[in-house]
Amino acid sequence: MSLTVLHPRWLIPVEPKGTVLEQHALVMKDEHIEAVLTSDEARRRYADASHVELADHALLPGLVNLHGHSAMSLLRGLADDLALMDWLNHHIWPAEKRHVSDEFVFDGTLHAIAEMIRGGTTTINDMYFHHDAVARAAIMAGMRTVVGCSILEFPTGYALNADDYIGKALSARDAFQGERLVDFALAPHAPYTVADETFSKIITLAEQLNLLVHCHIHETRDEIEGSIKQYGVRPLERLRNLGLLGPNLIAAHVVHANDTEIDLLAKHGVHVAHNPASNLKLASGFARITAMHRAGVNVGLGTDGAASNNKLDLLGDLRMAALLAKAESTDPTALDAASSLEMATLAGARALGKGDQIGSLLAGKQADMIAIDLAALETLPVFDPISQIVYAAGREQVSHTWVAGRCLMQNRVLTTLSADQIAAKGRWWQHRITQPAA
Template sequence: MQPIDLLIEARWVVPVEPHGVVFEHHAVAVDGGRIVALLPVADARARYVPRERVVLDEHALIPGLVNAHTHNPMTLMRGLADDLPLMRWLQEHIWPAEAKAIGPEFVRDGIELAVAEMLRGGTTCCSENYFFPDVQAATYRRLGFRAMVGLPIIEFPSAWAATRDEYFDRGLAVHDEFRGEPLLGTSFAPHAPYTVSDESFERIRLLSDQLDLPVHLHLHETAHEVEDAKRERGARPFARMQSLGIVNDHLIAVHMTQLTDAEIAACAEAGVAVVHCPESNLKLASGFCPAEKLRRAGVKLAIGTDGCASNNDLDMFGEMRTAALLAKAVAEDASALDAASALRAATLGGAFALGWSERVGSIEAGKQADLAAVRLDDIETQPLYNVVSQLVYVTGRQQVSDVWIAGARKLRDRVLPDVDLGEVREKARRWRERIAGAA
């Protein structure tokens, strides 16, 4: 018999790949942080001698959820300026508050709060888009959380950088410092077409190709953005990105609520990944991403929460449900973005968007053991006819019991063994007093 680190035996295993399949009474064998095998429990017990065995009698074991677009330090701004349109929200509230609060400590403390929330909701990986990427990366590394850290590019000065060259120089230094970290990656994170120049995009395109880095970009978030671009530049932002060479298989395009059929086809042909952030888009009245059209066209579709200042949570179970329901309304088709496809977008779709589909996103031999266990015996999830439908349309994040990242247990029966929740709460309270006082 073969010794291994960990054997997780579950009532159901939902591997995501193959698509829509559910295995009952199966086990996942893990060794050295990687999945060794997925097989029936009886076979696993006959083949392996685990150093640790976890038995999940009434749980579904799923891949860890991938939050493909977020601004996690902004968790400290949760609820700061609600019920406002996007540009007023940004210009009159968020940007002024950031100018007074942002710095290394704000970023560190916000990420600590966000990681605790994400782990308790079954999320094991995020794609980050904020300032001070050096602090972000160091914090994610310390917490053992998988993250794609964005290197911010914007045309106006911030607490992170004063000039265009400084944004590039400091960002590339962060890439060099953390490039060997097993749980971390970097992407270029130009804010949006309306805040980044052609010269910066041209430089990003060149460096993205040279370094093989994704480009994480807010794009076609609102009709207002598109109309302004047409009036000021004579072209839609997507067309401008095409002319600059940004529309390719490195592009992670976030929001994409304003799309023509031709633009959808261009995304599919170029290999663009689209991150759907339904709850943020609904809350800010930004528009509706045509998720089902994108999926049917073959576009890589992922799901993100956006930041807590505009959502106001990091609940990927809630986001999956909203994405599936909204897709049906937008497509006027009850079969649109079915449960299995929504779960795929929140797991393997996010991994594809980040360029990490060979590492995470599904329960397959050879991949990193990023896993989440979800209790399905609660009264709210009874009776149970279809596991995948129950996960998407019924399950709440409070039903996540256990989480592993690269085989390391990060949540144990709803307890975070590596996090002092009292300290996290106290830091959040101090930031609330500071930010509210400044406002």
């Protein structure tokens, strides 16, 4: 049994929302949070434990990245300043056809995880190919990961058709059963790349196996117009008719949703993964996050992939989400700092069905936490640590990252991965990707 007591300047449990505790400590027992109590009491009760002083730091739950494509870190900057379908059809999908392999996905996922750990992310809800490689990278790094298994109708270098994608997803899930940090989800890419018959299979499998479904939905106006032309209804209505909408669905983006559709999301308990940076960069539009919150939709935060962000900086995207919500709603009180932080932590945990395990610092939960050093010139003075984290802090101020009680970064130094080795791999892949096709 290992006992560690952390003594931060500020302890921000997220639950209850907006709470800031001073002169408090958190006790870790192995992978769990044993207790949150006053520092004085912790020193008396746990005198023989290891005590860590975080004199200028805020201690808070690790950030939950609710939508990402980790391996695409190796395609960062390959094709910028383009519209989504141009970007996909003429640049990203051709590059993936040439290069995506087990090795590419393993190396790219490790690269992404290292970046996310350094930025305070402790959980990633991923969506990509070569699911075994994603899982192996997560286990090696110690990152809590939901492996979203992409499903499409058309062939790629990974699978031939929808049934092939589904078969590989289920095989990977079986291979990693029992891994405590790795879960699996079915990830139909989008309504415009998946047929009704395939969605029906996914719904049945998700119900039988108790799996999450993770899908891009209402990302662009073109997607909606194409659905009306092909199916006679908007994508969400089509998915409702098929029976996909429910609390096991994570809808990524949902940039274009009218009042009726927002009510539909709330009614069915669908979770939304908001990706503000990617939405802006691809000019997809402004998601109506304030309206979703007011309707009762659970909204988490995602980075999307590094090829369309171009950073896996959830702390930076947290600030962007808060500011965009105010501008889009013309309400400066919309998505206040405490609500923003909840969106990046507990809301994401709830979307993944892990709200009772992670997302807040409560006794009994997993010790997924980060420490942010607020002593930097850029974050002084500190009148409100939550506001300072949301509106002023940068990811370079994250000093420590723990997942399940294991310290993955200590004083900015990765403990499970080699930054130098990952950087060298990134340069190797850059050279390989830029070589002319044979």
